[in-house]
Amino acid sequence: MERIRQQHRQKEAMEAALKDLNLNLVEMTDETATLDGGDVLFTGREFFVGLSKRTNQRGAEILADAFKDYAVSTVPVLEGLHLKSFCSMGGPGLIVIGSSEPAQKTLKIMQQMSDHRYDKLTVPDDLAANCIYMNLPGKGHVLVHCTSEEFPESVKVFEKLKDHMLIPVSNLEKVKLDGALTCCSVLINKKANI
Helix, strand or coil: CHHHHHHHHHHHHHHHHHHHCCCCCCCCCCCCCCCCHHHEEECCCEEEEEECCCCCHHHHHHHHHHCCCCEEEEEECCCCCCHHHCEEEEECCEEEEECCHHHHHHHHHHHHHCCCCCEEEEECCHHHHCCEEEEECCCEEEEEECCCCCCHHHHHHHCCCCCEEEEECCCCCHHHHCCCHHHHCCCCCCCCCC
């Protein structure tokens, strides 16, 4: 019961923050629909929605209805918790993807469904592919990724991104609860009136 109250407080806080930014909110009222943020990959051009234990086709349809200006394609999550368990965006047009067979199969499906050709950066560890890309004024390309303590070989791959400011952040505690870096972030492309 306490967990439900906590989730309700989190939802209210997020709604208030988004309303303060004058963003439109869409609430899923269909009780059969499920949509986990970890299954939603926005490339800047289109959405890929992973169909997993946490996201179903109806949830993907509601997302497509909310973002009519963008293509929305569903892809199966063959292994792992959700889509971002093995892929995320590493920059404009750059998909960071894990090297496992299920991750590579999902990437192939994504490539077949898209009219756009994305560059890819393959990291040895699927969980290391969960990173956060930001294009920050005055900083340029910034990539938040797991530390070399967690994924030393994957960090070596990230270090090849010479035009990115790399910020390693430990995910050792969050991973104990199936958490990842993108689970702890909400990126909003809007200037605040401060």
